[in-house]
Amino acid sequence: xxxxxxxxxxxxxxxxxxxxxxxxxxxxxxxxxxxxxxxxxxxxxxxxxxxxxxxxxxxxxxxxxxxxxxxxxxxxxxxxxxxxxxxxxxxxxxxxxxxxxxxxxxxxxxxxxxxxxxxxxxxxxxxxxxxxxxxxxxxxxxxxxxxxxxxxxxxxxxxxxxxxxxxxxxxxxxxxxxxxxxxxxxxxxxxxxxxxxxxxxxxxxxxxxxxxxxxxxxxxxxxxxxxxx
Ligand SMILES: Nc1ncnc2c1ncn2[C@@H]1O[C@H](COP(=O)(O)OP(=O)(O)O)[C@@H](O)[C@H]1O
Ligand SMILES: [Mg+2]
Numbered sequence: 706x707x708x709x710x711x712x713x714x715x716x717x718x719x720x721x722x723x724x725x726x727x728x729x730x731x732x733x734x735x736x737x738x739x740x741x742x743x744x745x746x747x748x749x750x751x752x753x754x755x756x757x758x759x760x761x762x763x764x765x766x767x768x769x770x771x772x773x774x775x776x777x778x779x780x781x782x783x784x785x786x787x788x789x790x791x792x793x794x795x796x797x798x799x800x801x802x803x804x805x806x807x808x809x810x811x812x813x814x815x816x817x818x819x820x821x822x823x824x825x826x827x828x829x830x831x832x833x834x835x836x837x838x839x840x841x842x843x844x845x846x847x848x849x850x851x852x853x854x855x856x857x858x859x860x861x862x863x864x865x866x867x868x869x870x871x872x873x874x875x876x877x878x879x880x881x882x883x884x885x886x887x888x889x890x891x892x893x894x895x896x897x898x899x900x901x902x903x904x905x906x907x908x909x910x911x912x913x914x915x916x917x918x919x920x921x922x923x924x925x926x927x928x929x930x931x932x933x934x
Contacts, residue, residue, distance in 0.1 A: 706734035706824070707774060708736055708738075708771075708796075709736055709737060709738040709740075709772070709773055709870065709902055710734070710735070710736040710759060710770075710771070710772055710870065710902070710904070711730050711734070711735050711736075711769075711770070711771040711868070712733055712734045712735075712755075712758075712759070712768065712769075712770050713730045713768050713769045713770075713771075713829075714731050714732070714733055714767070714769075715731070715733070715755075715758060715765045715767070715768035715770060716729055716730055716731060716765060716767040716768055716925075717730055717734075717751070717754050717758060717763070717765050717766050717925075718731040718768050720764045722829075727925055728751045728754040728925055728927035729751045729754055729755060729837045729925045730734055730751075730795075730924065730926050731767075731768070731813050731926060732751075732755065732922075732927055733828050733927070734920060734927065736902060736904060737902075738869075738900070738902055739896065739900045739901070739902055740902055740903075740917055740918065741892070741893065741896045741902075741903040741905070741915065741916045741918075742873060742895075742903070742904050742905070742916050742917065742919075742920060743905050743906075743912070743913035743914075743915065743916030743919045743920070744756075744904065744905065744906045744919075744920050744921075744922060745906075745907060745908060745910070745913050745920070745921045745922070746908070746920055746922035746923055747920055750820075750910070750923050750924060750925065751853060751921040751922050751925040752874070752908075752922055753874055753906065753923075755906070755922065756872050756874050756904065756906055756926075757879050758770055758777075758853055759772070759870075759872060759904060760789060760793050760795060760816070761777055761780075761785040761786075761788050761789050761793070761858065762789065762871045763819070764777070765777075765778065765780065771790065772788060772794065772870070773869070775788070775911055785929070788791065789883070790815065790818065790819050790866065791819070791866065791868075792868055792869050792870055793868050793869075793870050793871075793872060794815075794862075794863030794864055794865075794866065794868035794870070794871045794872070795807065795863055795871075795872050795873075795874075796856075796859055796860055796863045796871065796872070796873040796874070796876045797873075797874050797875075797876075798849070798858065798874055798875035798876065798878035798879055799857040799858055799860070800859045800879070801817060801859065801875070802847040802853075802855055802858060802862075803858060804846065804847050805846070805849065805884070806846070806847075806849070807844050807845060807846055807918060808834060808839055808842050808843050808844070808845050808846075808847075808850070808858045808861075809834065809842060809843040809844065809903040810832070811836055811858050811859075811862055812830050812833060812858055812861040812862045812865055813826075813827065813862075813865060814862060815831075815856075815865050815866050815867075816830060816866060817866050819866060822867075829865065829867075830842070830861070830865050832859040833864045833865055833877050834857075834858070834861045836861070837857040837858075837860050837864075837891055837933050838887075839854060839857045839858055839861060840932040842858075843852060844884065846849050849905070849907040851884075852881075852884065853881070853882055853884030853887065853888070854880050854921065856876065856879070856880060856884070856888055857861070857888070857891070860888065862909075864895065867899075868901065869899070869901065869902060869906070870902045870903075870904070871892065871895060871901050871903045872905075873892065873903065873904070873905040873906065874906045875907055875908070875909075876888055876889075876905065877907065878907075878910050882910065884916060885909075886910065889912055892905065892915065893915055899907055903916070915934050916933060917932070918930065918931065918933060919931045919933065
């Protein structure tokens with residue numbers, strides 16, 4: 706079976722003034738549907754760049770990325786934003802919740818942007834918030850929540866469109882170890898109960914061990930791939 710996510714010799718260069726930074730340098734990775742892959746590596750090794758490219762938030766400089774069989778370089782910006790909205794859920798270290806919106810409104814935002822505000826869509830958002838243990842905090846604003854609670858709202862937001870692929874960038878980076886473990890357990894549940902594909906960046910080996918496979922980046926290159934035991 707063809708992989709759900711394929712990177713073929715992907716490179717990404719950033720130009721900063723006269724300096725050229727090679728953030729990714731010939732990365733080839735296959736991720737199967739329903740797999741949980743952890744990406745490790747030191748700060749600056751290209752982890753976030755890799756997730757941005759897989760998530761169609763940015764374009765590669767060379768090489769090709771296939772998402773569910775579609776070559777991203779061949780798609781228009783509009784087509785990429787459709788893929789982002791319909792197929793991908795993002796979870797970030799900084800949560801990225803909008804401060805003026807409630808938990809419910811934050812979690813419902815992707816469905817609203819996709820023009821889905823029917824009763825069943827709103828009901829699903831409520832179910833997602835309940836599933837991550839936030840069913841009794843629907844009307845709270847982010848400033849009235851703990852870090853762990855904010856991350857749960859962010860996860861509910863990522864799940865609101867029932868994405869095939871969840872991309873998480875250091876999702877436990879701002880959480881204490883207990884909240885971090887709970888967050889990882891929710892991601893594992895997404896994989897095991899809903900068959901969602903998870904690609905998670907972390908520099909914590911304990912967090913990475915939740916994955917089926919651990920890929921290590923160094924200076925924009927894959928230097929190691931380990932199957933979890
Ligand atoms: N928008 C950008 N413009 C210029 N350089 C960038 C940009 N984003 C990342 N970089 C550089 O690319 C390299 C990889 O960054 P990043 O992917 O954020 O690494 P990581 O997430 O592993 O810490 C770093 O050297 C970083 O400084
Ligand atoms: Mg990063």
